[in-house]
Amino acid sequence: xxxxxxxxxxxxxxxxxxxxxxxxxxxxxxxxxLFWYKQPPSGELVFLIRRxxxxxxxxxxxxxxxxxxKSTSSFNFTITASQVVDSAVYFCAxxxxxxxxxxxxxxxxxxxxxx
Amino acid sequence: DVKVxxxxxxxxxxxxxxxxxECVQDMDHENMFWYxxxxxxxxxxxxxxxxxxxxxxxxxxxxxSVSREKKERFSLILESASTNQTxxxxxxxxxxxxxxxxxxxxxxxxxxxxx
Numbered sequence: 541x542x543x544x545x546x547x548x549x550x551x552x553x554x555x556x557x558x559x560x561x562x563x564x565x566x567x568x569x570x571x572x573x574l575f576w577y578k579q580p581p582s583g584e585l586v587f588l589i590r591r592x593x594x595x596x597x598x599x600x601x602x603x604x605x606x607x608x609x610k611s612t613s614s615f616n617f618t619i620t621a622s623q624v625v626d627s628a629v630y631f632c633a634x635x636x637x638x639x640x641x642x643x644x645x646x647x648x649x650x651x652x653x654x655x
Numbered sequence: 656d657v658k659v660x661x662x663x664x665x666x667x668x669x670x671x672x673x674x675x676x677e678c679v680q681d682m683d684h685e686n687m688f689w690y691x692x693x694x695x696x697x698x699x700x701x702x703x704x705x706x707x708x709x710x711x712x713x714x715x716x717x718x719x720s721v722s723r724e725k726k727e728r729f730s731l732i733l734e735s736a737s738t739n740q741t742x743x744x745x746x747x748x749x750x751x752x753x754x755x756x757x758x759x760x761x762x763x764x765x766x767x768x769x770x
Contacts (some may be wrong), residue, residue, distance in 0.1 A: 646697050
């Protein structure tokens with residue numbers, strides 16, 4: 541069964557629009573970690589954020605923000621005032637104790653920002 | 656900066672050939688990983704290595720083997736390449752202590768085509 545679901549396959553926006561990427565996860569563990577990675581056209585995945593299951597505070601980093609809601613098992617990612625450089629594939633991932641090394645990735649959402 | 660390098664960006668092999676994909680990291684990380692990435696499926700773990708000469712099967716190990724004789728190098732071997740192994744292969748590494756404990760650092764990927 542898919543542990544991480546990214547329902548949006550592709551999103552296309554015009555520069556300066558906001559874009560929100562959805563991520564829904566499934567786990568029975570009380571201790572787990574959620575991640576977002578960005579994969580630009582160059583191919584190398586870039587780590588964006590890690591959240592543990594005990595920290596539900598939302599986080600903002602520049603134009604990026606994350607909304608973690610345990611009640612709905614969601615960890616959504618918003619890019620504010622998108623730029624062409626934000627064009628990439630974005631992956632949400634989950635790791636669970638005790639095998640915290642093992643990341644279960646969602647299928648990814650391709651974001652295209654048009655000038 | 657952590658650097659994970661992979662021996663080739665693009666590789667074309669024939670069915671039945673033995674294929675070696677090499678990965679090197681320069682940050683003395685204990686853990687190393689091999690993933691394959693396919694459209695609509697995200698990244699799936701093939702093999703994981705705890706440390707030198709230590710390995711563990713991931714979710715899709717069939718048709719693959721690995722070798723880790725030195726800490727910095729993790730090789731993925733396709734004993735007899737088949738067309739269904741055409742994919743993007745990503746290597747990653749991770750330290751097992753420190754503030755970036757759970758972050759995996761990825762290489763640029765090798766796009767393998769088996770004809």
